[in-house]
Amino acid sequence: MKKIAIIAKVHDPRCLGVAEELIDWLTQREIVPRVEEHLSKQLRHPGLAESAESSEVATGADLVVVLGGDGTLIAACRMVGSREVPILGVNLGSLGFLTEITLDEMYPAMERCLAGDFEVSQRMMLLAQVLRGGEQIERHRVLNDAVINKGALARIVDMETSVDGRHLTTFKADGLIVCTPTGSTGYSLSANGPIIHPGLNCISITPICPHTLTNRPLVVGAEASIAIRIDAQEDEAVFLTLDGQVGVKLICGDQVHIRKSDHVARLVQSRSKDYFSVLRAKLKWGER
Numbered sequence: 001m002k003k004i005a006i007i008a009k010v011h012d013p014r015c016l017g018v019a020e021e022l023i024d025w026l027t028q029r030e031i032v033p034r035v036e037e038h039l040s041k042q043l044r045h046p047g048l049a050e051s052a053e054s055s056e057v058a059t060g061a062d063l064v065v066v067l068g069g070d071g072t073l074i075a076a077c078r079m080v081g082s083r084e085v086p087i088l089g090v091n092l093g094s095l096g097f098l099t100e101i102t103l104d105e106m107y108p109a110m111e112r113c114l115a116g117d118f119e120v121s122q123r124m125m126l127l128a129q130v131l132r133g134g135e136q137i138e139r140h141r142v143l144n145d146a147v148i149n150k151g152a153l154a155r156i157v158d159m160e161t162s163v164d165g166r167h168l169t170t171f172k173a174d175g176l177i178v179c180t181p182t183g184s185t186g187y188s189l190s191a192n193g194p195i196i197h198p199g200l201n202c203i204s205i206t207p208i209c210p211h212t213l214t215n216r217p218l219v220v221g222a223e224a225s226i227a228i229r230i231d232a233q234e235d236e237a238v239f240l241t242l243d244g245q246v247g248v249k250l251i252c253g254d255q256v257h258i259r260k261s262d263h264v265a266r267l268v269q270s271r272s273k274d275y276f277s278v279l280r281a282k283l284k285w286g287e288r
């Protein structure tokens with residue numbers, strides 16, 4: 001393993017410091033890492049790392065090291081895109097549900113990665129498309145979720161939803177979360193969605209505050225094709241938010257199509273913890 005990319009949380013002095021140390025460590029092993037331009041500009045010795053645009057930082061890499069929190073890891077998955085490069089997430093954020101390697105574990109984990117001795121957890125992602133007047137105007141890959149949400153005005157949004165071309169229901173709600181098993185512990189969890197083990201391949205459709213006594217989150221198969229038609233007044237703001245980080249303004253009649261991506265994210269696993277211990281430690285699951 002010779003080509004390593006480093007993606008660090010922006011404007012974070014702690015992440016910058018750890019990145020500097022990691023670059024020194026890699027330099028001693030005759031590896032020239034690649035970093036994003038914003039990080040390169042802040043390094044004390046920028047010559048020790050190649051610099052690339054965010055969209056290119058993972059090109060040709062054997063491993064991507066993420067220094068930050070869950071948000072940085074999610075953003076890194078978008079930068080990796082379809083390349084399926086293994087991602088080692090080192091938690092320098094607050095929760096660190098997805099970035100499960102601690103700073104103490106970073107160098108032993110790096111040693112193992114360089115020796116090719118590591119396991120990855122393969123995570124399904126979703127592809128979300130927005131169609132306006134039958135034309136695709138947006139296309140995004142997400143690790144966690146695609147969320148339709150109303151704007152500031154407190155009006156219900158009507159979302160006519162079908163699965164594999166069959167009518168499911170018209171959700172009347174504040175919004176709708178369509179998430180992967182990885183994303184099930186994010187926003188969907190807050191909307192009473194189920195916790196889904198990331199080893200499964202499936203999609204959860206979780207309404208946000210539906211105005212009914214009977215709606216419950218629905219889990220469909222990974223091959224399902226979900227279509228949601230937005231029915232809102234002209235002056236109402238409705239948004240599609242991808243992984244909580246990219247926003248698209250929707251208008252009445254827009255169709256949001258969501259299905260499994262052809263590509264997976266590959267997260268390097270910690271040797272010291274498993275998914276259930278992370279659930280207990282980070283989300284206090286099962287505590288009473």
Ligand SMILES: NC(=O)c1ccc[n+]([C@@H]2O[C@H](COP(=O)([O-])OP(=O)(O)OC[C@H]3O[C@@H](n4cnc5c(N)ncnc54)[C@H](O)[C@@H]3O)[C@@H](O)[C@H]2O)c1
Pocket residue numbers: 069070071072074094095096097098144145182183184185186187188190242243244245
């Ligand atoms: N009410 C909510 O719970 C709510 C609202 C908006 C977004 N979100 C989630 O935040 C995600 C974006 O994360 P961010 O860090 O960029 O935004 P953020 O900084 O707003 O973080 C939200 C929190 O969710 C945690 N988180 C993110 N993905 C997770 C996952 N898969 N499992 C468990 N915890 C997770 C983060 O560590 C953070 O503590 C979105 O994809 C969405 O799932 C949650």
Ligand SMILES: Nc1ncnc2c1ncn2[C@@H]1O[C@H](COP(=O)(O)OP(=O)(O)OP(=O)(O)O)[C@@H](O)[C@H]1O
Pocket residue numbers: 007008009010036068069070071072073075092093094095096097245
């Ligand atoms: N390199 C990067 N490229 C793009 N966006 C980034 C990058 N680093 C951080 N971000 C953005 O900064 C936000 C905050 O980062 P992050 O979530 O990692 O920190 P945190 O809130 O401290 O940690 P946690 O998510 O574990 O609570 C992310 O949602 C992401 O949008």
